[in-house]
Amino acid sequence: MIQALTLGNKTFNSNLICGPLAGVSCAPFRRLIWRYSQPAFTCTEMVSCKTLLAKPGEAQRRFIEKAPDEGPLCFQLAASDPLELGEAVKRVTDYGADLIDLNCGCPVKKIRVKGAGSKLLTDPTKLYQLIMAMKQNTHVPVSVKIRVEGKSGDKFNAEVAQAVSDAGADFLIVHGRHWTEHYETPCCYDDIQFFVEQMKIPVIGNGDIKDLETLRKMFATGCAGVMISRATVGQPWLVAKLTAELNQQAYALPALPEIGALYIEHVTGLIDLLKHERFAVIQARQFAKYYGRFLANKTAFCEAMNSCEDFANFKALCQQYFPATS
Numbered sequence: 001m002i003q004a005l006t007l008g009n010k011t012f013n014s015n016l017i018c019g020p021l022a023g024v025s026c027a028p029f030r031r032l033i034w035r036y037s038q039p040a041f042t043c044t045e046m047v048s049c050k051t052l053l054a055k056p057g058e059a060q061r062r063f064i065e066k067a068p069d070e071g072p073l074c075f076q077l078a079a080s081d082p083l084e085l086g087e088a089v090k091r092v093t094d095y096g097a098d099l100i101d102l103n104c105g106c107p108v109k110k111i112r113v114k115g116a117g118s119k120l121l122t123d124p125t126k127l128y129q130l131i132m133a134m135k136q137n138t139h140v141p142v143s144v145k146i147r148v149e150g151k152s153g154d155k156f157n158a159e160v161a162q163a164v165s166d167a168g169a170d171f172l173i174v175h176g177r178h179w180t181e182h183y184e185t186p187c188c189y190d191d192i193q194f195f196v197e198q199m200k201i202p203v204i205g206n207g208d209i210k211d212l213e214t215l216r217k218m219f220a221t222g223c224a225g226v227m228i229s230r231a232t233v234g235q236p237w238l239v240a241k242l243t244a245e246l247n248q249q250a251y252a253l254p255a256l257p258e259i260g261a262l263y264i265e266h267v268t269g270l271i272d273l274l275k276h277e278r279f280a281v282i283q284a285r286q287f288a289k290y291y292g293r294f295l296a297n298k299t300a301f302c303e304a305m306n307s308c309e310d311f312a313n314f315k316a317l318c319q320q321y322f323p324a325t326s
């Protein structure tokens with residue numbers, strides 16, 4: 001059920017949240033979300049504390065820039081060193097973070113070998129120290145976004161729940177998959193329910209939400225809020241649509257030319273942010289499957305996008321596949 005959500009010292013009008021997506025959730029993407037939807041908040045891409053604390057420069061822009069027409073923003077940090085994390089937390093608080101999250105779910109090898117991301121799930125002592133460092137260096141609500149470690153009730157899940165509670169995190173986000181599991185393995189709702197039952201702080205459920213049915217299933221775990229990540233790409237109205245549908249109201253989907261125009265706007269914003277046309281266009285290839293989800297010839301569109309190298313070609317393809325796109 002859609003309702004107000006209190007996380008630490010902040011209350012939001014909705015309990016639907018747009019999650020972090022590396023390579024996607026920078027300002028040009030988030031602005032589209034806010035134009036169509038009113039989630040509780042959106043998230044930055046994960047940024048490592050080392051990158052953040054290095055001399056500010058162009059490389060950081062995509063992680064720290066927030067557009068004036070955006071709503072509340074949660075900065076997501078990756079860290080394994082409490083001192084470094086404390087400094088980074090101060091920095092993003094100064095940048096205007098409305099909330100700050102610690103990534104404890106990233107399965108990528110180069111993050112895990114540094115003792116960060118999902119590696120922290122088997123190091124509850126370090127996790128506790130990291131959360132303490134966050135709490136000591138900011139006044140905004142802090143959270144931890146985890147994957148699950150082992151079967152519900154297994155030693156590590158229970159220890160993670162304890163560390164998160166003891167260190168005083170304001171809320172917990174649970175993606176119901178083990179770090180070794182790919183997206184073909186369905187999200188485990190029972191594991192999310194395990195944390196809901198263990199924790200006194202609000203638990204946000206995450207994984208595989210794409211429509212009313214999956215949203216209802218997630219709310220059935222008893223979670224206080226729901227985070228949606230992949231399904232928001234290419235349909236920034238999703239939170240508004242789900243909110244309307246939960247209230248038994250119809251939601252009129254934008255027509256195809258509007259979707260094509262949004263893809264172009266997204267990529268135009270990315271070029272502007274990154275100041276590098278080719279890099280932005282190559283990055284934007286991975287959005288094709290999302291923006292193209294309603295196209296009858298989606299496969300051909302994705303294939304054509306895959307060899308696209310410049311903005312003129314990208315725009316021409318959008319105009320070809322989304323007829324009447326300006």
Ligand SMILES: Cc1cc2nc3c(=O)[nH]c(=O)nc-3n(C[C@H](O)[C@H](O)[C@H](O)COP(=O)(O)O)c2cc1C
Pocket residue numbers: 019020021022023044045046076103105106145175206207208209227228229230231
């Ligand atoms: C391309 C991609 C990038 C992601 N980047 C992040 C990230 O930076 N931080 C994070 O916590 N999770 C990240 N995730 C995980 C999602 O936020 C989310 O937990 C997961 O996809 C399950 O939710 P969903 O089914 O709603 O997408 C990423 C997932 C994908 C597919």
